[in-house]
Amino acid sequence: MSVRAAEDLASGDHACAVPVSDEQLWELTARFLSGGLRRNEKVVYFDDGTSEQVLERLTEDRMPVAATLRSGQLQVVPADVTRGAFRSPVADVRALLHSYVDGSVAQGWSGFRMTGQLSYGADAPAGIPMTAYDAALDDVVRERRFTALCLYDHGHYSQDQIERMRAAHREELSAPAAYDDGLLRITHTGVTAVRLAGEADHSNRPVIHKLITDTLDRALRSADAPTDIELNLASLRFLDVAGAVALVHAAEEFPSSHRLVLGDVRPAVQRVLDRCGAPFATQLVVREARQPPGRLPEVADEPHGPRERRLAEAGPADAEPEVRRPGTTGPDEAGPDAVRERPWAGVTDDDPHREPAAEGAAG
């Protein structure tokens, strides 16, 4: 098995990943989806109660979530459809996948990629093992050259199920973290750039201080390293007072040549920093998040096309198997507008720092 980053997966790839924490689950999902949005592919997320966090993380990663949802490039498949798929015969799911690819081709997207929270299928609600669905997915991926990422997180799958699904995949992704305790996840995004995701409190307090001193050491040791130590806090949802004080103190103890730069800071975290003296620390730069997260468009609850509707209504296993010729109907959720509108193409260059986490980790 080789090691690649989620955003590097390309057409014909069908990989799995086993995230160690929820934060890593959101990170992997968002990076995989972002990779598709950037490649101008149709990107589909099969929801099962997790889309809110995924869309939030995409927003934190500065992806144009609202615009791509509007244009239909990004689509969230409702949970009842996701679940319905695993109550349907494998042939139906195969047909559904074909119809998605056909739809994305018809709408002019450069490809198709999918991932989602598919754990409903792990318990074989229709008596069909999940590996059978996965084998069908693998066939269609190879035949139609699209991209699929299967995520098996410990919160939704048992260890047995994870091992079984892992064995069925040719490729497994891993995104190494500098630190991940299930509450706080730290990833290096550059020599002197780090991203924090999750919550920082008393339980992981020593980590932040060590992280900053280690990063500063790296910067001081290499002559051409940047003099700004950058902490991206876009996905840091909670910082306690001691953590904020630690950041302020760390910056105050920096050599005068270096600065501590906190980027994309959420408003709640910003308020804690303000109350802990951040405005008075001359070597500390706090940059607010441009777009406060949490105001995402509502995701439609209704199944989109007739095929989705049918899956959403799929009864238990004994439902009459109906074989359809693949490719006869495409999803009809995105109108002709979606074909004309390419919002992503217009925004790629407006912000060179758009996706520091993904770019840094890829290198």
Place this chain on the structure above:
Amino acid sequence: MKVESRVPAHTRLRHVVEFHDGPADQLARAVAFARATVRRGEQLAVAVPPLVEKAVFDAVGHAGVVALTSPYGASGGSGQTTGATWARELRSLVQSDAGVTMLCGHDPAHDGVDGGYWTELDAALNVSLADLPVELVCLYPVWPLHLEVLEGARVNHPYVLAGGTLTENPEHRCPLEVLRGRERAAPLVLGPPDVTYRYNSWQLHEVRRLVARLAPALGFDAVRSEDLVLAVNEIATNAVEHGAPQAEIQLWATAGGLVCEVHDTGDLDEPLPGLTAPHPAEPRGRGVWIARQLCDLLHVWQDPAGTHVRLHATP
């Protein structure tokens, strides 16, 4: 629980007691004091019983005179909370002026069961106002219903004003000494809590989740909810950081907001935590101070079972 209740070495507060013979005498002295203060052109802040307040405003008008928040409802009965609240209000007055003269009048309505409220209030003011240029004169009765009121007044005030003469008070003691051996009252007992949760250092995120889930339903907006989560987190953190490995949090969802208590089995080194902003170089002690700024009531008390904190916030 280890927290700060130091009095800075350089005290700017001048805390004076003046004794009176009864309500009519208190009113007369208050009006005379207010007249003299306003005549000198000084900013006056008052915290006196309602009848006295009316008489003061009738006598000198509202220009240059501010009434501070009086303890009420669920926020009442906690001298340390009142001490923190007045410090916040006086600080904003001081910023706009050179200094403030404050008149505080004993009001038996706030005595509670034993009058200990006043002892705690004056001790708290000695800490929370220490670095402010405030001249604080407290009017106390010579014959209070609860003897504790008189005893507390005698030890908390560094100066006595009698017959127009200001003298140093030989009986004055620092807040630590005053509160040592005095049992600070537990707040009024509430009914059974809506939520009880035992937690350790690694479960603080669950504590935050409980509060984050409750707050919006009680009418807190998104920003207040986040601040409340922070306040509770700091108190809950303190309990497992300095107290015992395990602590307990109880939550009450009330029509008047969120009430929260945190109990640990640890000792309290310093009786009045979080009344002053710690020096920026001081890594500890800031959490309780910030929590006090974010809540309507934050009352810390101790009994043989350990240290307890009640926190109350209104939307």
